[in-house]
Amino acid sequence: MNKIQNMLYYIIVGLQKWPNNYAQIPDELHKGMLMFIQEAARSGGEVPADLHRLLQILHKPSKEWGIQGLIEYYPSEAPLIEEFIGITPDADDFINTYISPEEAQQKNMFAILQFCRDKNRKLQTEYTQIRTFLSMPQNAVLSSFQLAQFAESFRDRELSTLVRQCYEEVTTLLANYRKCPYCGWTLEYKHDRWRCNKENICKSLAEWKIVDQFDFKNERVYRLLPGIQRYVLLPGISEIKLADFLKRKGFVVELFPNVDEYDIAVSLNNNKIFLDVKDFKNPRTLANFFNQKPLEYLEKYGHQVFVVIPKYRNDLFPFYGKRASVLLKEDTKKFIKIIMENEVEKMLKEPFL
Known part of the structure; x- marks a missing residue:
């Protein structure tokens, strides 16, 4: 830096x-x-x-x-x-x-990634199961039994522990929270309004006229860490929806191929395209992210790789993709192709014709 x-x-x-x-x-x-x-x-x-x-x-x-x-x-x-x-x-x-992924808000997810990528393990199935689980709104807030049931489904005790560390206990605070209609996480009432985490993205993505209380009775309750909610759950919802949409269109879809080298691999008639979902609030931040990367990092974004921006980013920041593309350095533009989520189907029709 x-x-x-x-x-x-x-x-x-x-x-x-x-x-x-x-x-x-x-x-x-x-x-x-x-x-x-x-x-x-x-x-x-x-x-x-x-x-x-x-x-x-x-x-x-x-x-x-x-x-x-x-x-x-x-x-x-x-x-x-x-x-x-x-x-x-x-x-x-x-x-x-x-900063290094070890220090970032989603460091627990990075630890899982490193564990599953280890050359002696290569736990593709387990990694996909975990990422998919953490990307589902119904798993944003869990009882201790539900969390244990999933975490203990993995044979390796260290991996089970890493999964548990993506959550924090909120039992004593639960009465102050409501359930987010979009992502399933905890809404907190601050200054005359309900908020879902800092950015409050979900407010524009779902109807909030009625917000429900959590119903866990006398159980201990855990929620995703705020950083996991922001950087795994929210983009993950878009990734899962996009993957399901492409499957319905007849494409063969793989989530998090090669232990998360990309987010989605799309295949049809022996052709393959890779999609990498990036979710930053501001297009300037996305452009800066790539502009600071070394050549060896950018080279993985070759001819068959597209950076996909969740649709809600364009709703919140008009012309998000175009703004980010314009802000890329000339050398970076050679590798990075940015498209919006709702442009994926049109883009895929071209290479597969």
């Missing part, structure tokens, strides 16, 4: 740690503030006199921070902090894009 990426990283990680002890400023936040001061001074922007002023600045769209080159790594219209929700979804996307 370069200086600006490091600055964002330390500020975000520091802000994530701060609620654990507000009496002590995390070292990461202090370091990030010093880097912000340095970058602001270099760019001729406002230099925050103290942490309070820095936090005020971070509530503004990043284009108002006065730091040159920031747009290469963070959307210009996005703040880093929002009132009522804290660290923004854009900041979460940044962290999950630019």
Whole structure:
């Protein structure tokens, strides 16, 4: 990472740690503030006199921070902090894009991926079962028995433990939650409205006039970790729906082929196309993700690979795919072909004619 990426990283990680002890400023936040001061001074922007002023600045769209080159790594219209929700979804996307997967919000899913990819195991069937399970709304919130039943279905105890670690217990909080009509996760009432996780994507994807309570009686209850809900469940719903749609159209479909090298493999008449679903809030973040990747990473997106954006992203951000494509560097455009979810069928008809 370069200086600006490091600055964002330390500020975000520091802000994530701060609620654990507000009496002590995390070292990461202090370091990030010093880097912000340095970058602001270099760019001729406002230099925050103290942490309070820095936090005020971070509530503004990043284009108002006065730091040159920031747009290469963070959307210009996005703040880093929002009132009522804290660290923004854009900041979460940044962290999950630019830090190691071991540190990311979906690190538990990455641990499962690494376990199943191990050359001595190659657990394709098990990985597909887990990803599919975590992509189903009915599994977003489970009783302890339901979770144990699935986790213990795998012979390897370590894999069972990794599955369990994708969930957190919410038994004592359950009365405060309602069931999301779209993804099945927990709605929380904040500032006169129900919200599903930070970004609240689901609000635009399902009818929310009536929201149901969970009915687990006296059982212990577990929900997907917030990061798993955002980065596995939500895109996974689109992946499963897309796979089912293509099967109905007569294509042979494989989910997460070669232990998640891609999300979907589509075959017909000995021809094969690979689809890789990417779900970032902002098209700038998607473009930045690919623009920062080395050549050896981009080369896996060859002639037969397409990056697919869930339909709801275009509903929330018009012309999402076109905006992201325009923002790709020229060298990156040679490898990356971006299409929207509702364009997949039309695209597939061409290679299979």
